[in-house]
Amino acid sequence: MYGGVEVGRYFSCGRGAEIGVAPHPLTGLSTHGFTVNNAWFPGIMGYGQADGSAPRIPSKGTTRIGHDVWIGAQAVVMPGVTINTGAVVAANAVVTKDVAPYEIVGGVPAKHIGYRFDEDIRQRLLASEWWNLDHDLIQRLPYRNAVQALAALEEMSGRSQLTNERNHEANWSASPQLGSVTGSRARACYDAAPFLSLKHTTYFSVYDHLFSRFIGKAPVIVEVGVLNGGSLYMWREFFGSDARIIGVDLNPEAVWLREDGFEIHIGDQTDPQFWEDFFRQVGDVDILLDDGGHTYPQQIVTAASALDHIRNDGLLIVEDTHTSYMTEFGGPSDTSFVSWAVNLVHGVNHRFSAFVEDEDPELRVWSVQFFESIVAFHVDRTLATVVSQSTMNDGAGRDAKDFRYRSDRTMTDDELRGYFRH
Template sequence: MVRSKANAMMNSKSYQAYQNSPYKSKKHSTYFDVYDTLFTPYIGKDITFIEIGVLGGGSLFMWREFFGPQARIIGVELNPEAKRWEQEGFEIFIGSQSDPDFLENLAKQVGEIDILLDDGGHTYEQQIITTECLLPHIREGGLLVVEDTHTSYMEGFGFKSRSFIKYATNMVDRINKRFSKLVSEASEKRVWGIRFYESFVVFEVNRKATSVASAPTDNGGKDLDAKDFRHADNQAYEQFLNKSQSMSALKAIPGMRALARLARHLIALPSDIKRSKRLKEYF
């Protein structure tokens, strides 16, 4: 099994491009299948591709080989030494991905973006602000891809009540509020859909689709007046729920959950608390 998985990775087009890059790059072994799935439709096309986090330069050459010479490959990096890659024909922008002014200026200079790949600092603040600022600049049919989202389950990347995965799942709630019986001002129309992979969150932009009003339809077929059994098993579910709740005795102890939340808050770093307040508007 391990050998077959290794062979699959070896046959991946993105993995081959990764291996052929003349400069160092680091990627997890599970990423290449995701890259191939998401990015293969763009190969050989005249696209604008931006990657955030490119200091070593290896990924720039990887994406140039993967997409082909028609692709415009742009790197965003905080370290000014990355400017060296302009000599290789890449466009490089130096600035912080957690700075909205920098991101807006980037979008203004670059124009519409087909694919944005966030492989930057992986803090929740960086990931959320990058997504919020650049989603409006993704071209119709384009993708905003955030990788290394496993940091949402790790220490040292921000206040966990404001993690990137929580932000993304909140957006899922807002996408579903486009449904006709749930429509509200909180519905999400910048994003058509969101895909989750291991360590990846992918935002798909299709504004035409999000503008379609949700309404029930009927194909006009013959109606046999079949009895609706959809809710016939509600009683069994209620019994299961009651049994599950009775097994959670510890959680039922008064004050236990509040005590746990207080403990998490007390051990949080001051910088995490500051970032958490900054991100509150996105939750």
């Protein structure tokens, strides 16, 4: 470290890094140090002693390193730069401009690579000022997981963001843009959960899109696969304290979650009898989310058993449907879960009037949505049983002719298959 460097707490640095490097003069005969330091030519009488004989090097100001900053080996930080709290500088980088809180930079000159956390978490960490806490308190936190440690800090301080924002639901977007987790309510609740949960980044936008209309309406939620507990806490925050949240797991150790007010049922999701008994006890539900074992029997039996017990305008959600394409699960297969879901879509389309007499139409599910790794079944028996009839309004006609088969262009099956990319 050179002169004029300020360093915060919990700073760490790799070997050979240089911080606040002294600049070289650019306006003299040479950039060499002899133009500013007469020690280079001590034998020359009067060298460097006359007024104005040495070029002035303009000061770049203080170089500031925030709290919890990591600077990699052989990195160079130029003078006057501020590296804000939580930032990371990659090895061998040359930092020539300020680095934002929790930003990761690297390269020559250093450029933005990413952030350690989402913006919501970054702001809450900065607000916590955890680096000013006594060591005795820090060591009692779950500090190996920043989000869990933050939640514990906020609970202790009585200013949990999620608790406060529950009283300001209008601040949350009712339908965040798909594909983005910025500002995602689901992601914020997930990050704040005090226990482990595993979700893919693409899921949070789907949750926001599908579940926002249930917030604050005391829905009945069932999730399959809950042993670690984090997801149940996530849903409690997401839907509100009045939601009835029920967990299902095959592992009997999951009953520990009952201690915090969750209903827990232990059973095998591939057993239709288990589901019959379950719904006899629980009654109909608004949402069933299957995040269980992800095998085809587990997913198919669960979905088939639940559909009759989802309330009108409710949802059946099956996650991790990418297993339908994975060889370790037996895919691709015509008995995979995705194949079952497509088969159900056939039933939806067989409600069309031309087929309904000869086929077995699907009269519970109004529509099916396919997302990446998630299939959502929208249950509405009222809409699903609307009679399909051809209609014609009273507008003026033009005696238009049907040119459906007038095209000179014909295509073989092989040519059409060229459009089937997947």
